Amino acid sequence: MSDVVLQSIVKRYDAMTAVDHVSLTIGEGELVALLGPSGCGKTTTLRMVGGFIPVTEGRILVGGRDLTHLPPNKRNMGFGFQNYALFPHMSVAENVAFGLEMRKLPKAEIGAKVKTALDRVKLSHLAERLPKQLSGGQQQRVALARALVIEPDVLLLDEPLSNLDAQLRHEMKTEIRTLQQQLGITTIFVTHDQDEALSVADRVVLMRAGKIEQQGSPDDLFGRPASRFAAEFMGVTNLLPGELAGVGRFRLASGEEVRVHPVGVGGDLSLALRPERLALDADEPDHNALPAVVDLATYRGLVIDYRVATASGLVLIARRPSPAVGGPAPLKPGQPVRVSWHPDAGTLVPA
Amino acid sequence: MTSSASSGPATSGATAPVATASPPAPRGREGRRLAPAYGLTAPATIFVLLALIGPLALMFRYSLNRFVPGQMMVEALTLDNYARFFADSFYQEVLGTTLWISALSTLLCLVAGFPVAYFLVRQASDKWKGRLLLLIVLPLLMGNAVRTAAWMVILGDKGLFNAVIGAIGISPVKLMYTPTAVVIGLVSVLLPFMIVTLQSVIEGIDANLESAAQSLGASHLTVLRRVVLPLALPGILAGTMLCFILSMNAYATPVLIGGPSFHMMAPTVYQQVAKAMNWPFGAALAFVLMAVTLVLTTTANVLVQRRYRRWSE
Structure with a gap:
């Protein structure tokens, strides 16, 4: 478990600046939601933290360690994708075991950990299924189990609920929050849905055109929007x-x-x-x-x-x-x- | 041809209920509308029967005939021609050469083509992807014989290659009329087929899967081995079969670059039919070639499908 510090990070593509000097500290065990309309730089920021997009300027520190230039496989972060990105050719159990195999754990330990992880998301009975045989909500839970089983320092979630229908979205929202608090894991949650951000996060960071527009507790943002944009976005x-x-x-x-x-x-x-x-x-x-x-x-x-x-x-x-x-x-x-x-x-x- | 034939019945099937539901439509209109649709499949069906199965049946019949010098083909029902193939080690060597040249060329195409296809999909921008793909298939727009002639100029004893390495002080290499030259020539013909086939399959692999594997701790090589390759398996199979079949049946390249003392199956069949006038034996050789190719590609297909079926259906 570690805190995450973004020191004035910038992402520039040719003429376009996607992320413009964003500085942000996410405390240990805190769940921060990056909120904003599409193109505001929230996903780019998340992917830079995950190591999938190189940082143009600035530094990313996790637990005091500078990992700005480390590849994703050396960062020990769990990443949840919008489309879940489960390996279609592996069973549920094999998906969850993947990260542990990369860490070269002994087979017995992998088996035990996979079982615990699947128990945690109530999917042990589907361990031998293939991803396509699962519903959207079940796939999302496998993706969570897979990201969490490696005991990452940070959990990064990219629009984890946007592919689910309304009922499931509510269920998963609660489940993600519960898991996150049980494990006390530092989490960044990207969403374009203000309702999702408000109900799941300890702190909401509203982004606009690559910059942080406003940040604060859900009640701060909802009750005291600091700009016309923030007010509009908060409904x-x-x-x-x-x-x-x-x-x-x-x-x-x-x-x-x-x-x-x-x-x-x-x-x-x-x-x-x-x-x-x-x-x-x-x-x-x-x-x-x-x-x-x-x-x-x-x-x-x-x-x-x-x-x-x-x-x-x-x-x-x-x-x-x-x-x-x-x-x-x-x-x-x-x-x-x-x-x-x-x-x-x-x-x-x-x- | 095939697409218009198959869409014919479907289109009329969809419009038919409308026609029967409207009162003024005369009786039997549905049947009359469908008839031309089925009729449209006839040319393709007849063409396939006449142009593919017909000659094959005829060739097979020829392969059972007897060759009598001076009389050419004499009607018979004998397996002598096949027996001759299995009795004469020369022809088995020809088949052996054809097999290993084809296997090696296909393998080289796969090894060289995969990185190119992967780069095209993951790295090239949309604008460049189209241009690069065009560049890759450009050699196919040129006649096989012309392209092979160019290789003769490059690989000849006093050719471009030897001139270049000579200029930097390396003594000339004998390339022309060697198996190496044939493999080079074949790979240059087949590579576009491999790249285009692989590219379309890799295009279908979600890039997030690779990111997910990486975030779970996999290095690039492990991502390739555990995620990309298994998911690209159908494309690898299709590209490999395509290249293998094409090189098993290669004609111009082995004849022009391989030279008179280098033998592969297709030129040998031609030689029997056109030079020796031994149609029955030529036909038998052709069927041996076809059977071997068919058995190998079907086996590969079954083996790969067995691994792939579990999650593909």
């Missing part, structure tokens, strides 16, 4: 451009002036408001309130999303529990409402 649907109009006051581009949590920044800003924080019928004196009309109602099971528009042309999304889970009666398009929120509910981010 904030209301981003209202405008400018400060005095302490604690913000003038929206559409003309309305609203009260906000006082901040020390200036310039072009956007007010980030989660749809869950908007009320449509409450009437609290210290809240911001704007008269509006329901434009569109989208039923989404647990919640209903309402698109509402003010006379000035401001469009907001508000989310309320649906009647199915005890929410208020649905509103009809055309119905007048008062959109209101507490001044502290919004976050000002650079536009």
Whole structure:
């Protein structure tokens, strides 16, 4: 078990910079999620840590040891691939045994370790099967067992859940987290899904165009996005451009002036408001309130999303529990409402 | 030809229900639509029967005839011609030469072709892959005899090769009319077939499998041995069979580069048929060559399939 330190690593391809001076420390036993849209450099970063892509600049240290220029087979890292990359010509047991054979362990020890590893992912009964005879979830578990059986210093997972259906994804998410905590293994988990990152990671690192945009605990990122990009990526649907109009006051581009949590920044800003924080019928004196009309109602099971528009042309999304889970009666398009929120509910981010 | 013939019935089969479902369609339309589709397979079928099986049957019949000098072929039903092959060590040596030259050429093609195919798939960019592949098959666009003539110029006693090594002070080597020269000539013809076959199979191997093996501690050589080679086995088999069959039946290369005292099977068959006018014995030699090639390639196929079947089905 070791910590991983990325010291200002860079990956350049001809004219394109895929990873641009990324510095990151992943503590011993910590699970860090690299989150971001495709092309943000998260997978390139992971593959550089794994040794599959040479680093242009910077250093990678694991447990204080510099392995920037070591080949992958000398790094003692477990790598989980998006498509699992199980050897199709080897049985489940042979797949898991592969890494141990490379370490030239005695046969009996390999057998015992393979059994333990397969027990851990509850697949001992399928040891003699070939990968193609397994379901996607089972293949993923074999891939995990294969990566973990070598007792790697670091576990690297590249979009491990994206090929699974919703139900299995949830199961595997829990399983990966449980295994990771049981073994206390330092883990880097790459994903483009904010929900996955938030629910699995100790710390989320949001990447954009080869750089780290923001990092912090899942609650930091979800609750206090530091930029418009971060807010959008974390699922904030209301981003209202405008400018400060005095302490604690913000003038929206559409003309309305609203009260906000006082901040020390200036310039072009956007007010980030989660749809869950908007009320449509409450009437609290210290809240911001704007008269509006329901434009569109989208039923989404647990919640209903309402698109509402003010006379000035401001469009907001508000989310309320649906009647199915005890929410208020649905509103009809055309119905007048008062959109209101507490001044502290919004976050000002650079536009 | 084959593809149009096989897609014919499938296409009409798919459209037929539509035709029967629409009320105005006259009765029996389905049958009338299918008939031309089956009809389309007829030319290919007839061609195969006439052009491949026909001559083979005829040749086999000839091989049972008797050769009488002055009368040429006399109708008979005898195995004398086959007996002569097994009785005369000269012809067995010819077969032996053909076998080892073919085996060696095929092996060299595999050893030289695999790295090239692997490089093409894993290292070359898409833009360069097309260009390099074209470059690799370019020699095939030239006639076999012309290409072989070029080798004669290069390998001759006063040829390009000896001129070059002479210039750096090495005494000339006798290459022309040696088995070595024949192998060089054959490899140069066969290599493109091997590379193109291997390339298409390696293309199908997920690069992540190699990364996975590496991350588990395997060196490049071990990745090759444990992952790439087993998965490329079908391609290795196909390329090897292709090259082996082609070199077993090689004609121009052994004749032009091997010279008058070097004998392989195909030229010997020609010599019997066209020079000695001994059609029955020539036919028997041809069948021995075909049988040996068939047995060897089928055996290789069965042996490899047995290992491969477990996970390929």
